[in-house]
Amino acid sequence: MHTTNSPHEATNGSHPGEPITQRVVLAVANRADVQVTELPPLYDFLDPDALNAVVRSNAADLELSFSFAGYRVTVESDSTVHVRQES
Known part of the structure; x- marks a missing residue:
């Protein structure tokens, strides 16, 4: 694992x-x-099958945000995942 000083992290593509x-x-x-x-x-936070289905649908301009384990997660249409700690 790695530690980052960034307020959020993105994994692309x-x-x-x-x-x-x-x-x-x-x-x-x-x-x-x-x-x-x-x-x-x-x-415990959302339906994983539904999330996979929405992202696989290749919806243009998708931006889906939800809370998971004290973090705000945003998934974009290109499958970029942004994670930031909730305050």
Whole structure:
């Protein structure tokens, strides 16, 4: 894991075969500097299948934001994931 002094972190672009839900969990774990297993289940915050389906739909100008484990996560249409700590 790495620690960043940035107020948010972005992971860019799509990774073929990697669900957006996996990228979200990894991005939050990296930002929080914890192991993925230390985070609560994503499904406690939203429906992972629905998130994957929305991102796979390739909707133009998509920007979906939600709270997860004390962080504000924003997913954009190009599968960029932004993570910032909630205040």
